[in-house]
Amino acid sequence: MTDLNFTGTMQLFVRTVLLGSFSAAAREAGISASTVTRKISAIEKHLKVALFHRSTHEITLTEAGYLYFERVTAILSDIDDAHRAVSALDAEPSGQVKLTAPVAFGRIYLAPLIPQFLKIYPSIQLDVRLTDNHNDLVRGGFDLDIHEGENYINDLVVHPLSRNDSVLCATPEYLSLNGHPQKPADLSAHNCLQYIHPEAETQWRFRKHQSRFSHLPRGTLQSDHTELLLSAVLEGTGIAEFEIWLVRDFIRQGALKIVLPDYEFKNDLTGKFIYLAHLPNRRQSAKVRVLKSFLADRLSRVGMLTESEIQSLRDKARAS
Template identity: 35%
Template sequence: MGTNAFLKILPEMVSFLRVAELGSFSAAASQLGMTPSAVSRQVTRLEKELGVQLIQRTTRQLRLTEPGIEAFAHCRALVTAAQATMQVAQQFVGEPRGQVRISAPKAFARHVLHPLLMDFLGRHPSLDMQLIVADRDIDPIREGVDLVVRLTPDPPQGLVARPLMAVRQILCAAPRYLEEKGAIGHPRDLLAHSCLYLGEQERDNRWRFCKGDEAVDVIVQGRYVANHSEIRLDAVRGGLGVGCLPDFVARDALDSGSIVRVLDDWEFQANYRGQAYLLFPPNSFMLSKCRALIDHLTTALRRRD
């Protein structure tokens, strides 16, 4: 394809990108200020120029073909580079501008990310923020999100992964619960207690503890099973038993004394632990607004961790 032909299909590439991101010709047309039929014609022209089908169209949904997935990545890089070019001066002078879209799991968003974003917005009055709270794996490329927080021991291939903080599961109980039911000095003592666990997987009530050369597996039982950490925190504060909680969820309640650590001299090897990573597509043209937020989060959480 010659240079002139490439220049002619630049608008078609932008239209294809928006359709792929939004999953709809109508939504893309609304964003681009065009009619759906005009957007559809542009995508068709791009497919003819490339000689491959990029989008499989049905009455219910649109799906990218294998060439479409490849083309989508290149088109997104092209548009990002164009946006970066428009902001060249801004990267060196003055405040970053525009909107940053970031997603995170619910508990992490509420307890860790939200306070940091509030501080970030206070420091950068020319920036806007969209926080997408979702307990599912967000694909930043397909869903048009700038940055994604994911809690995992193994970050996915194909994305840049910046570590933010370690995520640990700890055991907690309310002081009055322990006064009524008795202290817990060894993992096997949990067999006589009501324990709150996730219940998402069959082995979620099998808790493993290690101390030195000793390893202990305990199958716990309890009256309340909940796969939401903030609900388990409320139940622990309410005296319903011993609960496993992410350390960042329990932090404030521990500081206030409404709950206390249990078996903190043992290593609790929970299923749900690892690292919180900040994920984003590899790109040489990182926008200053995203770079500023990445630096803010990594610096703040490095101090906290």
């Protein structure tokens, strides 16, 4: 491969994988698609193995291609780190950082934090993608990912931001009209609004001390959109389950009350923690490190109720 700029060709290979086609990589690089094809074919010839499955409409990585992609991505990250260290760019973090997070979480918590971060680090450009479906960190080229629940990629490097508590909620008006459930079985007499998801359980599960309980929610509304359910609950429609980070302010303001405050609500879909994560082969450059530190500092405990909050909310619930 003496006729190739090897580093440049590796970069071209990575962009082809991330963009999903030779033509897209060519447009981004400002060269012809045939040039991209020729350069990647030269890599395959040198390695004596195919990196892509090629068809009329798409290209996909072979097993060897995926392994090569992982190693090359790490190599290019090391090269980038070396350039930054030598040129002293790490003294002032700069460049693009890609972050992905759930929609509601991003709207409530990231939206006010991002302007603060960019004021501190004006040489960094953030690319923030919000979705309730896990983004593909590999194909999306994401540096950091905020997610709830169990890791969806093997060997993902995770930093727990906060415990992720879930609670049942209703408005004071709804509870005044329909009564306050004292135990899970009492929910059968209530309009229970349900979040639906392909991986979600159909039953609500509770724990109190060593005892476990379950309830199959039945009601007039089910949805795959948490904020739609929240709007319905705030209008007094019924009872629903939410992560505390979504409803904490409404509870503090008195717009919502926790239902069954003496019971621990368990939700395997949203899991026990909110994580900040990155791929194992993504080296932590200065720009990524400062964003990770910034978010970890400001989002610590965002998904959990403190003991004092729990006691205060339980006292209010009992007094109602």
